């Protein structure tokens with residue numbers, strides 16, 4: 249069965265709650281489609297107003313992060329139950345900005361991925377190399393390590409429902425999109441790695457996004473590649489252009 253595309257926005261630390269409602273109202277008619285899953289991952293404080301604003305549309309609301317404990321003395325963190333209680337179905341885990349600025353590691357990513365599955369939340373698991381790693385020719389080795397650790401103790405049935413976002417760090421927010429061949433090469437390698445760790449059926453089912461300066465003019469070529477099942481979009485997800493990305497065909 250063909251994989252359904254999944255096109256997600258990562259709002260990062262943008263949009264106040266009232267701006268979030270306004271943006272969703274603007275984008276709602278522009279992102280209407282049955283052909284792809286459309287997810288807006290928004291700042292924690294925007295989740296509830298965003299869910300309200302998106303009601304009755306095809307937009308699903310996701311979180312940008314979550315903690316790996318159930319509850320307790322973890323000042324400032326958001327628990328999985330807090331997300332499921334309001335109807336959140338997706339959470340971005342291990343974005344490179346969280347790894348760089350908030351000390352996330354492959355190990356904490358794995359704990360969060362396991363916790364998300366435990367609560368029935370679909371993780372969007374991020375991976376991606378630096379420019380130095382690409383230049384040194386270690387991209388695939390590095391990504392395979394990130395994926396293998398992120399999926400430690402995750403069952404095949406869980407992995408089948410996961411989303412992986414391949415986001416080369418050098419392409420994030422730089423306007424420098426990876427070429428569709430570069431993106432496809434790594435996404436294919438990620439799928440091969442999943443096949444190795446699990447089996448062909450799991451590798452065929454898992455959805456792999458590309459992220460990094462995706463815009464309305466690059467989306468169609470990227471998403472046409474056999475191993476690219478959609479995108480994780482930063483800057484362009486905050487603009488009406490996101491409608492063009494979602495309806496890229």
Ligand code: 13P
Pocket residue numbers: 258343415419420421422423459460461462480481482483484
């Ligand atoms: P940009 O689309 O702004 O490059 O951001 C990509 C990203 O980090 C999405 O998670």
